Amino acid sequence: MKKVKPRLSQEPWYATGLRFSCQPDCHKCCLREGIVELREGEGEDRRLAEALGLSLKAFRGKFTDKDDMNGRFMEDGPHGGCPLWRDGCRVYDVRPSQCRSYPFWPEILKSRRSWEKEGRFCPGIGTGRWYSRSEIAAILAGEGEATAERKEGVKRRVVGGEE
Ligand code: SF4
Numbered sequence: 026m027k028k029v030k031p032r033l034s035q036e037p038w039y040a041t042g043l044r045f046s047c048q049p050d051c052h053k054c055c056l057r058e059g060i061v062e063l064r065e066g067e068g069e070d071r072r073l074a075e076a077l078g079l080s081l082k083a084f085r086g087k088f089t090d091k092d093d094m095n096g097r098f099m100e101d102g103p104h105g106g107c108p109l110w111r112d113g114c115r116v117y118d119v120r121p122s123q124c125r126s127y128p129f130w131p132e133i134l135k136s137r138r139s140w141e142k143e144g145r146f147c148p149g150i151g152t153g154r155w156y157s158r159s160e161i162a163a164i165l166a167g168e169g170e171a172t173a174e175r176k177e178g179v180k181r182r183v184v185g186g187e188e
């Protein structure tokens with residue numbers, strides 16, 4: 026008799042969806058230590074420059090750096106956190122994809138444990154709006170975003186920064 030091979034599940038651990046709603050008066054992720062990656066190839070740095078009324082060269086020189094590992098990115102401002110935060114995101118409507126997709130990042134979604142760990146930093150994780158597996162897949166593919174409920178409270182800094 027042939028042995029029956031156990032079927033390995035292809036389902037991600039969050040197959041039944043996840044809850045997330047950005048919380049009013051919270052802006053922890055924008056002020057978190059870390060970097061904000063900018064997709065030059067998709068014109069993210071150009072859009073930020075335009076939103077700030079700067080030339081691309083001026084924007085890059087004032088706010089960004091570049092290296093082989095991260096590409097173009099924004100470092101912490103002089104007071105810590107994202108340099109484009111000033112009582113709210115100064116570029117909210119054109120904020121980078123990194124900001125639009127938080128907390129649905131591969132490194133956070135890799136396991137329930139990492140999702141719950143991030144939830145100890147972000148009070149919006151595990152509450153409010155329900156995201157289906159397909160919505161999460163779309164965000165991971167860069168075709169959707171985690172809806173921010175208010176401009177002042179929203180979004181992110183990069184993983185790598187400590188709480
Ligand atoms: S996404 Fe950012 S601003 Fe919103 S609740 Fe989480 S940490 Fe706070």
Ligand code: SF4
Nearest residue numbers: 055107110114124180
């Ligand atoms: S949303 Fe992004 S670009 Fe805007 S302040 Fe926060 S980290 Fe910076």
